[in-house]
Amino acid sequence: MTAALRNDVFLRACLRQRTEYTPVWLMRQAGRYLAEYRATRERAGSFMGLATSPAFATEVTLQPLERFALDAAILFSDILTVPDAMGLGLGFEAGEGPRFARPLRDEAAIRALQVPDMARLRYVFDAVASIRRALAGRVPLIGFAGSPWTLACYMVEGAGSDDYRHVKTMLYARPDLLHRILSINAQAVAAYLNAQIDAGAQAVMVFDSWGGVLAHDAFEPFSLAYTRAVVSQLKREREARAVPSIVFTKGGGPWLEAIAACGADVVGLDWTLPLAQARRRVDDRVALQGNLDPAVLFAPVDRVAAQARAVLDDFGAWARPDGRSGGHIFNLGHGISQHTPPDAVAALVEAVHQHSRRPA
C-alpha cells in the first residue's frame, strides 16, 4: 500500500502543467551544511556507510524536509554506485573525493566490463522503498544516476580530475574503447534508473556533471547520444502517474537546444544562462530546472530572497501569449555548498513559494 501523494506540485511542473506556485528543491539538499546530517554521518562512520544503509539513507534524505518546505526529496546516494557495482572498487579517502582502486585504463579491462547485476545495487533500491515509506506521500521522491559520460570520466580517471587527460586521450586516440565503456554505462544506467522507479522513485534525474568539459563536436557523440539512449529506455509511468525525467548537464548551455531534444521532460540549468533566454531557446518544449548560483546563499537573507525573486521573474509566467506553457522547478545551478548557512536555505524556500504563489 502506498500513501497518496499530498504534494504533487513538483511532478506537475515537470510536465508543464499549471501549479499554484513554483516548486523548489536543491541539489545535494541532504548534506554537510546540515548539523543533523553531520551527526548521522558520524554515526555511520563513513560516506559509504551512509549511502549503503537504507536506514541511514532514509534518515538523511528526510532531514532537509524537516527544516524546509521543499517540494521534492531526492534519494541520498552517489553516482559512483554503478561503477562500484561493476567491480572498480570505490573508496572515499578522508579529505579527498572518491577514488577507484581499479580505474579502467587497459583494453582487456574495458573488454571485460559488464552491465552489473542489479542485485549488487539492491541497497539503493531498498533505500528508495524505505524512503517512500518514510515520506508517506508528503512529497515525491527523485531517483538519480550519473550520465554514461560522467561515469566514464570517473572510471577512466580513477578519481576527480581537472583536465580529464586520461579519458580525453582515450576519446581522441581510442574512441572505440570509450564507446564500449559508454555503451555498457548506458545500459547499466537505464537498468539502474528503472529499478529505482520499480522501487518507488517518482521522477529520475541524470547528472551529466562533466558534459561541459567536452569539445563542441565531442559532446553529442560521447555524452548526449548515450544520455538519450538512457532516457529512451526509461519507464514512463508507475502507479498510474507519469515518471518525469530530468537531464542536467553542467556547462551544457552552449548545447541547450540539443539537450532539450534528448527526450527528457526537464532540463536542468547551471547559472550561466538567463532562464528567459533558455526558455526561448527550448521554446517551452521541456520544463526548466534551476538556476540560482549556490554562492548567493552566502549573502544576507534579504539578498537571497531578492535573487530568488529575480530567477522567478526571469522565467516569467507559466502561460505564454501564444498559448504554450512552461514548467519551472526552482533549484540551484549546482549542488549546495557544505558552507551554506541553513537560515539562507529557509529564506530561499520561503521567498520562492511566496513570490511565485498564483491566485487559484
Add this chain to the structure above:
Amino acid sequence: MTAALRNDVFLRACLRQRTEYTPVWLMRQAGRYLAEYRATRERAGSFMGLATSPAFATEVTLQPLERFALDAAILFSDILTVPDAMGLGLGFEAGEGPRFARPLRDEAAIRALQVPDMARLRYVFDAVASIRRALAGRVPLIGFAGSPWTLACYMVEGAGSDDYRHVKTMLYARPDLLHRILSINAQAVAAYLNAQIDAGAQAVMVFDSWGGVLAHDAFEPFSLAYTRAVVSQLKREREARAVPSIVFTKGGGPWLEAIAACGADVVGLDWTLPLAQARRRVDDRVALQGNLDPAVLFAPVDRVAAQARAVLDDFGAWARPDGRSGGHIFNLGHGISQHTPPDAVAALVEAVHQHSRRPA
C-alpha cells in the same frame, strides 16, 4: 633600433586583414611540456626565479620558436605579478599552485589597496624589451595580463579554488568592496599592459580565466565592465603599427556577443563553441582566436592534423559572400598541457600552415 618585423601574419589576422595562411600560436607554448624549459627552470631554481629574470624569461619565451614555426611569441610571465606588486606576497609551493601570503579578506586591507608603482614590475618590462631584441623581428611578441575579475579571484581566495566561495560571498554580500578591488585592478592592468606596449609588446591579451564561473547576471558588472575599462585605456599604436588586443574568457561562450563588443580586436574562444557559430554570432566584427581542445594533442599525429583541419574548415573562408571578412588565429581553447608530446605540437603547427595556405 628595432629590427623590422619579418612575419606579421599574426598581427594582420588580428586586424582581419588578408593573410597567406592562418597564423598559429599556443597558450602556454613556453612551458613544462618542453624538456629545454624544464632544464632552464631547474637552473632558475623556481618558477618565480624564472619569471623575474629577464634573461631566463627571454630564454624560455624563445624555446618553442626554435622547435615549431609559430607565428607569435608570448611573454613568459604570470598573471599574478600584478597583485604581487600590490603587496599580497605571491608564492609558489611545490606541487601546488600559486598562493598569496596576504589574501584580501578584510575591509581595511581592501580600502588600503593601491595601484602598484609600475617600477615594481620593471622586471617584466625588461623581459619584454629583452625578448624583442632576441626575436629580432622574427615574429611579433604578445604581452598579457589577467583580467580584473580573474585577479580578484586569486586575491580574495588567496589561491586557486574550486568554488570561489570567498570572492563570490563578497560579490553577493559586499559588492561595494569587490567593486573597489576591481576598479583598482582595472587601473593597474591598463597601466601594466601599456607599460608592456611601451617596452615593445606588439599585441596584448587579457586572460579572463575565471569569468566563466560567474552567474549570467554577474558577468557584465563584475568582469566584462572592468575588462572593457582596461581595453578602452590601451595604447592602440606603437612603431607606426596597430597594437591589437585580445580578450579570452574561459567559459564565456554564453556571453560571446557582449564580449565581442568590449572593444578588443580579437576574442579568444574555448572549445565549447564551433567557430562557425561564433563567427556568425560576432558577425566578423572581431577576429577569433582558438579553439582546439588541448587534449587532442594526446592523440596520434594523423588525428591531430585531422582535428586541426576541422577547426580551420569550421572557421571557413576569410572573405564572406557579403563582402565582410574575418580573422582567425589558430590556438588551443586553453593552455597546453604539461603532458603534451612535442611531436604532436609539430604536427599541429604544420597541419595548420599547410591546410590554410591560400594562393597569393
